[in-house]
Amino acid sequence: xxxxxxxxxxxxxxxxxxxxxxxxxxxxxxxxxxxxxxxxxxxxxxxxxxxxxxxxxxxxxxxxxxxxxxxxxxxxxxxxxxxxxxxxxxxxxxxxxxxxxxxxxxxxxxxxxxxxxxxxxxxxxxxxxxxxxxxxxxxxxxxxxxxxxxxxxxxxxxxxxxxxxxxxxxxxxxxxx
Numbered sequence: 001x002x003x004x005x006x007x008x009x010x011x012x013x014x015x016x017x018x019x020x021x022x023x024x025x026x027x028x029x030x031x032x033x034x035x036x037x038x039x040x041x042x043x044x045x046x047x048x049x050x051x052x053x054x055x056x057x058x059x060x061x062x063x064x065x066x067x068x069x070x071x072x073x074x075x076x077x078x079x080x081x082x083x084x085x086x087x088x089x090x091x092x093x094x095x096x097x098x099x100x101x102x103x104x105x106x107x108x109x110x111x112x113x114x115x116x117x118x119x120x121x122x123x124x125x126x127x128x129x130x131x132x133x134x135x136x137x138x139x140x141x142x143x144x145x146x147x148x149x150x151x152x153x154x155x156x157x158x159x160x161x162x163x164x165x166x167x168x169x170x171x172x173x174x175x176x177x
Contacts, residue, residue: 001033013037013047013054013065027055028065038153039143040064043071043091067091074121075159077137081129086139086157087121093153095141098122102129103136106158112137132165 005014008022011029016022030051038046045065047054054063071092077084086098101109115122122141129135141155 012049012051015045025068026065029056030054039091039093041071041092041155043067043069073157075137075139075157077129077161077163079163081131081163082127083123083125084127084129084137085118085121085123086115086141089120093143093155095122095143095155098139098141100124101138101140103138104130104133106136106160109136109138115139129161129163131163134160134162136160 001012003009003011006016006020006022008014010022011031012034013028013030014022015026015028026045028045028047030047030049031053032049032051034047034049034051036046036048040046044067046062047065048062050061051063052058052060055065057063069091072088072090073092074087075085076087084100086100088095098115100112100115102112103109112127113124115124122139129137136158138156138158143153143155
């Protein structure tokens, strides 16, 4: 319901950069109310409301705004299986929280815990992940957007992991003559 954002002209929908400046690459102004906003995993933004134009294009009540920047993510597990990180950057949505689960068959998952917020993503420590066998980690994250926090989205990613066991060294006795 606004007409300015970060001191710039912006009608009812806009996006800020991490520095709090209006992102001019996001062309999403509308001619009437926006009631719901959801970001897709690829960074595109879905918008719903009672508008008839979105970003200067005729759109009746629903539309999608593209983003020139990709939504990127990176997942890593410590070699000893004690820590995992889910890093995200680019135009993807910001998460309120992230939870992680483990599976050895890719079907049944058991909770590992909620991640802790770190710069650029989420981290979970104190794990004892299986070494020397295939397993799956599922990350699920929740984001909120829209009028009065009325739009909610669940994001899910599954990674197939194999942690190599440490090398075994064979020591042979030396025979001296």
